[in-house]
Amino acid sequence: xxxxxxxxxxxxxxxxxxxxxxxxxxxxxxxxxxxxxxxxxxxxxxxxxxxxxxxxxxxxxxxxxxxxxxxxxxxxxxxxxxxxxx
Amino acid sequence: xxxxxxxxxxxxxxxxxxxxxxxxxxxxxxxxxxxxxxxxxxxxxxxxxxxxxxxxxxxxxxxxxxxxxxxxxxxxxxxxxxxxxxxxxxxxxxxxxxxxxxxxxxxxxxxxxxxxxxxxxxxxxxxxxxxxxxxxxxxxxxxxxxxxxxxxxxxxxxxxxxxxxxxxxxxxxxxxxxxxxxxxxxxxxxxxxxxxxxxxxxxxxxxxxxxxxxxxxxxxxxxxxxxxxxxxxxxxxxxxxxxxxxxxxxxxxxxxxxxxxxxxxxxxxxxxxxxxxxxxxxxxxxxxxxxxxxxxxxxxxxxxxxxxxxxxxxxxxxxxxxxxxxxxxxxxxxxxxxxxxxxxxxxxxxxxxxxxxxxxxxxxxxxxxxxxxxxxxxxxxxxxxxxxxxxxxxxxxxxxxxxxxxxxxxxxxxxxxxxxxxxxxxxxxxxxxxxxxxxxxxxxxxxxxxxxxxxxxxxxxxxxxxxxxxxxxxxxxxxxxxxxxxxxxxxxxxxxxxxxxxxxxxxxxxxxxxxxxxxxxxxxxxxxxxxxxxxxxx
Amino acid sequence: xxxxxxxxxxxxxxxxxxxxxxxxxxxxxxxxxxxxxxxxxxxxxxxxxxxxxxxxxxxxxxxxxxxxxxxxxxxxxxxxxxxxxxxxxxxxxxxxxxxxxxxxxxxxxxxxxxxxxxxxxxxxxxxxxxxxxxxxxxxxxxxxxxxxxxxxxxxxxxxxxxxxxxxxxxxxxxxxxxxxxxxxxxxxxxxxxxxxxxxxxxxxxxxxxxxxxxxxxxxxxxxx
Numbered sequence: 001x002x003x004x005x006x007x008x009x010x011x012x013x014x015x016x017x018x019x020x021x022x023x024x025x026x027x028x029x030x031x032x033x034x035x036x037x038x039x040x041x042x043x044x045x046x047x048x049x050x051x052x053x054x055x056x057x058x059x060x061x062x063x064x065x066x067x068x069x070x071x072x073x074x075x076x077x078x079x080x081x082x083x084x085x086x
Numbered sequence: 087x088x089x090x091x092x093x094x095x096x097x098x099x100x101x102x103x104x105x106x107x108x109x110x111x112x113x114x115x116x117x118x119x120x121x122x123x124x125x126x127x128x129x130x131x132x133x134x135x136x137x138x139x140x141x142x143x144x145x146x147x148x149x150x151x152x153x154x155x156x157x158x159x160x161x162x163x164x165x166x167x168x169x170x171x172x173x174x175x176x177x178x179x180x181x182x183x184x185x186x187x188x189x190x191x192x193x194x195x196x197x198x199x200x201x202x203x204x205x206x207x208x209x210x211x212x213x214x215x216x217x218x219x220x221x222x223x224x225x226x227x228x229x230x231x232x233x234x235x236x237x238x239x240x241x242x243x244x245x246x247x248x249x250x251x252x253x254x255x256x257x258x259x260x261x262x263x264x265x266x267x268x269x270x271x272x273x274x275x276x277x278x279x280x281x282x283x284x285x286x287x288x289x290x291x292x293x294x295x296x297x298x299x300x301x302x303x304x305x306x307x308x309x310x311x312x313x314x315x316x317x318x319x320x321x322x323x324x325x326x327x328x329x330x331x332x333x334x335x336x337x338x339x340x341x342x343x344x345x346x347x348x349x350x351x352x353x354x355x356x357x358x359x360x361x362x363x364x365x366x367x368x369x370x371x372x373x374x375x376x377x378x379x380x381x382x383x384x385x386x387x388x389x390x391x392x393x394x395x396x397x398x399x400x401x402x403x404x405x406x407x408x409x410x411x412x413x414x415x416x417x418x419x420x421x422x423x424x425x426x427x428x429x430x431x432x433x434x435x436x437x438x439x440x441x442x443x444x445x446x447x448x449x450x451x452x453x454x455x456x457x458x459x460x461x462x463x464x465x466x467x468x469x470x471x472x473x474x475x476x477x478x479x480x481x482x483x484x485x486x487x488x489x490x491x492x493x494x495x496x497x498x499x500x501x502x503x504x505x506x507x508x509x510x511x512x513x514x515x516x517x518x519x520x521x522x523x524x525x526x527x528x529x530x531x532x533x534x535x536x537x538x539x540x541x542x543x544x545x546x547x548x549x550x551x552x553x554x555x556x557x558x559x560x561x562x563x564x565x566x567x568x569x570x571x572x573x574x575x576x577x578x579x580x581x582x583x584x585x586x587x588x589x590x591x592x593x594x595x596x597x598x599x600x601x602x603x604x605x606x607x608x609x610x611x612x613x614x615x616x617x618x619x620x621x622x623x624x
Numbered sequence: 625x626x627x628x629x630x631x632x633x634x635x636x637x638x639x640x641x642x643x644x645x646x647x648x649x650x651x652x653x654x655x656x657x658x659x660x661x662x663x664x665x666x667x668x669x670x671x672x673x674x675x676x677x678x679x680x681x682x683x684x685x686x687x688x689x690x691x692x693x694x695x696x697x698x699x700x701x702x703x704x705x706x707x708x709x710x711x712x713x714x715x716x717x718x719x720x721x722x723x724x725x726x727x728x729x730x731x732x733x734x735x736x737x738x739x740x741x742x743x744x745x746x747x748x749x750x751x752x753x754x755x756x757x758x759x760x761x762x763x764x765x766x767x768x769x770x771x772x773x774x775x776x777x778x779x780x781x782x783x784x785x786x787x788x789x790x791x792x793x794x795x796x797x798x799x800x801x802x803x804x805x806x807x808x809x810x811x812x813x814x815x816x817x818x819x820x821x822x823x824x825x826x827x828x829x830x831x832x833x834x835x836x837x838x839x840x841x842x843x844x845x846x847x848x
Contacts (some may be wrong), residue, residue: 001706001709001710002710003707003710006703006706006707006710007703009703009706010699010700010702010703013699013702014696014699017692017695017696017699020841020845021692024688024845024847033846036841036845036846037841039841040837040838040840040841043699043834043837044834044837044838047702047830047833047834047837048830048834050706051702051703051705051706051826051830051833052826052827052830052831053823053827057647060275060648061647061648061651064648064651064652064654064655065651065655067303067655068654068655068658068659068662069658071303071390071658071659071662072658072659072662072665072666074390074391075307075339075340075343075659075662075663075666076662076665076666076669076670078391078393078394078406078409079336079339079343079666079670080669080670080673081403081405081406081409082335082339082394082397082402082403082406083333083403083670083673083674084403084673085403085404085405085406086401086402086403193635198635199634199635200634200635201635202635202645202649203645203649204635264656267652268649268652268653268656271648271652272645272648272649272652273645275648276641276644276645276648277635277636277641277645302652302655302656303655303656303659304659305656305659306656306657306658306659306660306662306663307659307660307662307663309660309663310660310661310663310664311663313790314667314786317786321753321754322752322753322754322755323752323753323781323782323785323786324782325667325671325779325782325783325786327779329771329775330771330775330776330778330779330782331671331674331675331678331770331771331775331776331779332671332779333670333671333674336667336670336671339666339670340663340666340667343663608634608635613637
């Protein structure tokens with residue numbers, strides 16, 4: 001990471017925030033919610049790749065980051081498997 | 087061959103100060119950052135809690151000696167088994183092998199001078215102690231009557247017992263677990279000696295590493311769940327109150343997401359210990375090292391997707407139940423592979439029946455019984471009848487006491503010469519090991535029969551026809567107690583009067599046995615260079 | 625005078641190993657934090673699916689413009705933190721101090737605005753803490769399933785306060801860490817060490833940022 005990439009990352013983050021806020025004007029709820037979450041995911045990815053140096057990090061650190069997401073997904077999905085099929 | 091490299095000009099015959107001789111002041115113990123001393127701090131603490139939890143168990147078994155609930159009221163009985171569960175699970179079993187044997191041996195087995203974060207290691211013990219204090223406060227305040235499982239909405243809205251104090255105690259001790267896990271993971275990844283590749287690590291290291299991963303991934307979910315209980319009881323803001331649209335089952339999902347992997351935290355290190363002992367005392371390399379490693383990692387992984395098997399009759403969806411049941415059958419497979427591999431290791435071995443080996447062989451019987459009965463419980467149709475009966479109680483005690491505690495005792499006896507530089511009486515150790523084996527079977531086997539016959543768990547009275555089985559079970563507890571008290575006596579005795587041990591009294595393989603007994607402060611004078619795999623027995 | 629060469633701590637063989645261990649240690653810690661908040665988000669996900677209509681309407685009662693500003697502030701603090709790291713990496717004392725101060729200022733401003741938000745919610749009687757009066761006006765029919773709408777809305781606000789409260793606590797800890805780093809940077813005793821520690825602190829700060837993005841999305845954006 002250098003100054004340039006940090007600043008570009010920040011601009012990208014603000015742009016994604018703006019996009020997510022603008023999407024609030026959409027009528028279709030499913031589309032609106034999808035945009036919100038995609039923007040959130042993209043912002044998170046930008047922060048992790050640039051500000052948290054994952055772009056230049058070794059495989060182990062990336063694995064740790066991915067595991068976190070995987071484990072939350074596990075918790076939510078399997079719990080939903082119960083909630084949604086009652 | 088493993089070479090311990092000495093720097094040029096150094097007198098290789100001069101013995102460096104061992105870690106015990108460097109002072110016995112309070113300061114040198116309470117402010118130590120030496121992983122070996124921290125292991126002892128933990129050992130003392132968990133032993134105290136073990137006897138505390140055992141006292142509760144003794145009272146339970148005394149009450150159950152007679153069919154009528156005559157020793158204690160139902161209320162008091164609720165608090166007693168809750169105390170027993172909380173203390174035994176969080177203050178004994180979870181830390182036991184990792185925080186004592188793991189802390190002592192992991193750095194040595196990978197060839198390091200200490201853990202990656204020695205100060206965090208000490209902090210984890212202080213946090214453990216703080217959590218312990220809160221739990222004692224909870225006991226003094228009358229205890230908790232929710233069971234160790236804290237089910238909502240009873241625990242959040244209706245219980246008049248010391249739920250908050252107990253929840254805070256467990257909340258705090260969780261951080262101790264997390265720090266230990268973090269230290270193990272980082273140490274194993276970054277501090278292995280040159281030549282110590284992943285494929286050359288002893289299975290004890292693999293087991294503790296997998297355990298550490300579980301600690302790190304599962305414990306925080308318990309932390310936030312207990313936080314939610316605490317917030318609901320103090321500030322009145324919660325998400326489990328049905329009147330607000332909250333879901334009590336949500337609590338159970340969050341709770342068991344941690345508490346099922348937690349049982350693998352308890353058993354995996356035990357399996358690691360068994361591997362070390364079985365290899366040494368049959369003079370054979372462990373059969374199927376790769377399979378053992380894969381099984382360890384598979385147990386850790388699959389352990390995260392089976393939690394719903396605690397909730398088959400809770401109102402959980404049938405389809406989720408089927409899914410969890412299937413995965414539970416699956417998680418039994420790697421455990422079975424390990425048990426078969428240990429047995430195969432014995433084949434054509436030169437077996438000696440020293441105390442550690444008796445413990446390890448006991449583990450094989452006890453874990454097999456406990457594990458198989460787990461498979462019965464995994465079947466939905468059977469679980470409908472067996473859930474909340476003594477069958478379940480027997481199942482998990484066979485594994486936790488018959489498995490984890492037995493292995494802990496075995497490990498203690500195996501590495502005692504290394505930890506202390508002393509040998510203990512072979513005769514007494516054999517007696518204690520056999521007492522444990524007999525006591526465990528006598529205590530818990532009748533409970534399978536009781537559960538199958540329909541006796542519910544957590545009840546302090548029962549119909550007369552169950553009497554004989556209950557009496558047998560309580561008698562077993564007496565024998566079991568012998569198995570715990572004897573080592574306390576002869577091991578302590580050995581500290582002063584035991585014959586001095588050399589570096590390797592069992593002629594075992596492994597880096598830890600290459601050092602003097604007790605080891606010097608930083609384990610190795612120079613970082614060892616590893617040139618061969620583990621278990622190079624012939 | 626700042627020392628030039630760092631010697632590794634006694635348990636490490638060289639600085640490379642120590643650096644590696646330090647970064648891995650922080651990442652593993654962040655993994656635990658992910659699961660901590662993850663449990664909360666799991667709770668939110670389940671309850672949101674069970675009570676979609678009420679939760680969506682309740683979302684409208686929160687102050688989105690203020691939260692959006694807060695989000696922008698936090699994202700900017702991520703930039704200033706990154707710049708502080710770069711400055712420390714280049715061994716520039718003044719720049720490091722400047723960017724650290726900016727990060728602390730932005731973080732403090734975030735907490736201030738959050739506190740103001742909570743206060744305004746308290747004034748509008750939307751804080752169901754400690755049996756404070758909770759008055760929720762709704763345009764939905766009175767009962768959603770088995771519970772009255774106001775009760776389910778209370779559930780939403782419970783989650784909201786727990787999530788933002790837990791996040792604010794982490795922010796406070798983060799500010800404490802940054803204040804300590806500010807002091808060390810002011811002394812500038814061991815620049816090598818400051819560089820390493822700032823990098824590790826930066827990971828924590830950025831992570832808190834990521835958590836906020838999801839809290840913001842879940843609680844403020846999913847409107848009816």
